[in-house]
Amino acid sequence: MPQQIDHIVFDIGRVLIHYDPNLPYSRIISDEAERKWFFENVCTHDWNLEQDRGRGWAEAEALLIERHPDREEHIRAFRKHWHEMVSHAYEDSVAIMEALIAQGRDVTMLTNFAADTFVEARKMFPFLNKPGGVTVSGEIFLIKPDVAIYEKHARDFNLTPQATLFIDDSYPNVEGARAAGRHAVHFIDAPTLRKDLAEYGIALP
Incomplete structure (x- = not known):
């Protein structure tokens, strides 16, 4: 039986937008x-x-x-x-996030990002303003996979940890989320994410 998931948390870099120095x-x-x-x-x-x-x-x-x-x-x-x-968005991943929002699900973001460059990213990629909120590491002086950043995100957005699903391309960050009591999936690509969500009983069009 699928776990009850009330909150879905997206990482940003290499999940929603490309990043390559x-x-x-x-x-x-x-x-x-x-x-x-x-x-x-x-x-x-x-x-x-x-x-x-x-x-x-x-x-x-x-x-x-x-x-x-x-x-x-x-x-x-x-x-x-x-x-x-940050040359482009991953449109198929963004479409998944937007579909979840359109379903009325509670979607937020948790990212390791410098504070000033994130301000620029929000201008470059307006869809980053669509979720219910975001925790930016550079603004709070905490980074993933430190358990403290997941806990702060939960407090700030009233998330129930055991009903939260976290999505990140970094496996250490996935492990950090699990250590903080969340469900978590390792992002590979959008088709895999759709399958992962389906396993949690989250259907998408």
Whole structure:
């Protein structure tokens, strides 16, 4: 028998919108090996995650420029060309989210996102304004998969954890949601998500 699901929570990056730093950097650093080195040693995933945790870009850039003064232009390009990294929406995933909203379901979002770039994302992708609300990591200085961010989201939007289904492309974030007492599915693609929702008794047109 399917679990009772009253709340559906979407991640955003790589679930609803595409994100790939290589999009602008394939032009900025054309050599593939050099670009790979840059992302592994300068503008790393862990460095960028601290902006999702709430660190400002000025501090983030200054930190790296002190370590890599010869790379200042490339470091500053990360924020300057951020909008190119979120090149398009995943229309089939967005359609699922909008269908759930149209059914009257309680849909919110929980995302690891820098506060200022999320403001830009909402302008670029107006459908991000359709759910009942969003928790943005950079605004509250907490990031997934920390259990505290799931708990704050539940408090802020009056969610019952055991009746909540969380959707994320990052498996550690899925595990974090489960550790916080939620149901969670690992996002692969829209057809798989439809099947996952059906297993929870959530039918879509």
